Amino acid sequence: MEKIIAVKGLQKSFGRLEVLKNLSCDFASGGVVSILGPNASGKTTLIKSILGMVIPDGGEILFQGRSILNTFDYKKHIGYMPQIGHYPDNMKIGQLFKMVMDIRQQDAVDTELLKAYQLESMYQKTMRTLSGGTLQKVSAALAFMFNPAVLILDEPSAGLDPLAAEALKEKILEEKTKGKLILVTSHILSEADEISDHILYLFEGQIKFYKTLTDVKRETGEQKLSKALTQILSSTSC
Numbered sequence: 001m002e003k004i005i006a007v008k009g010l011q012k013s014f015g016r017l018e019v020l021k022n023l024s025c026d027f028a029s030g031g032v033v034s035i036l037g038p039n040a041s042g043k044t045t046l047i048k049s050i051l052g053m054v055i056p057d058g059g060e061i062l063f064q065g066r067s068i069l070n071t072f073d074y075k076k077h078i079g080y081m082p083q084i085g086h087y088p089d090n091m092k093i094g095q096l097f098k099m100v101m102d103i104r105q106q107d108a109v110d111t112e113l114l115k116a117y118q119l120e121s122m123y124q125k126t127m128r129t130l131s132g133g134t135l136q137k138v139s140a141a142l143a144f145m146f147n148p149a150v151l152i153l154d155e156p157s158a159g160l161d162p163l164a165a166e167a168l169k170e171k172i173l174e175e176k177t178k179g180k181l182i183l184v185t186s187h188i189l190s191e192a193d194e195i196s197d198h199i200l201y202l203f204e205g206q207i208k209f210y211k212t213l214t215d216v217k218r219e220t221g222e223q224k225l226s227k228a229l230t231q232i233l234s235s236t237s238c
């Protein structure tokens, strides 16, 4: 499959804390990559670097072969669902969607999640009154709304009720079949097991391994990702 994102020798420190240590990896279209690793291993910093929200100290990131440094245009090809969405407190859900469409000068192309989550019936609710899960639903609907080639989902199902999480999982699988790249950070291994083609495991800002899910299971002889990871990590110092 075509390589859409290339990360080369990425370095990032916050003060004296080295968060990404010369990290290199490629991501191809048409698959789900789960980015796993312990808390503070650098998962969010990696995806925020790809999104241009964190400026690396060294290395480079190419999107479709071009450096993302000082560019903005590539972002229209990425749908991003943050860990916690921050929206203007007094804005209503309907106004938020309209504002995003106005900024992009584009109507919503994909309203599947918006409908699945019945957000239209909540258009008059203001953002500050929403439950954490509803906020997540709004973020998910926005991420998929403009049919982007790449989706970056940061712990997407955290806070979603089981039905909403299932709808999101189905949506991810559906979009994958359309040839999209979907990067997902998660701590829920059963979910990663159901949706992933590749597992990228980060530890202390470095890639411990980046393999297909099939290889992870074959090499460990385990049927479940959770057991395979336990086996790999107990034999190393992660």
Ligand SMILES: Nc1ncnc2c1ncn2[C@@H]1O[C@H](COP(=O)(O)OP(=O)(O)OP(=O)(O)O)[C@@H](O)[C@H]1O
Binding pocket: 014, 017, 019, 037, 038, 039, 040, 041, 042, 043, 044, 045, 046
């Ligand atoms: N803006 C920032 N300023 C200072 N330190 C930061 C900043 N952003 C992240 N860090 C630190 O960088 C490290 C990596 O954070 P990051 O959010 O990338 O980890 P993560 O793997 O996504 O963690 P989690 O699984 O807990 O979400 C952490 O120690 C965090 O405190």
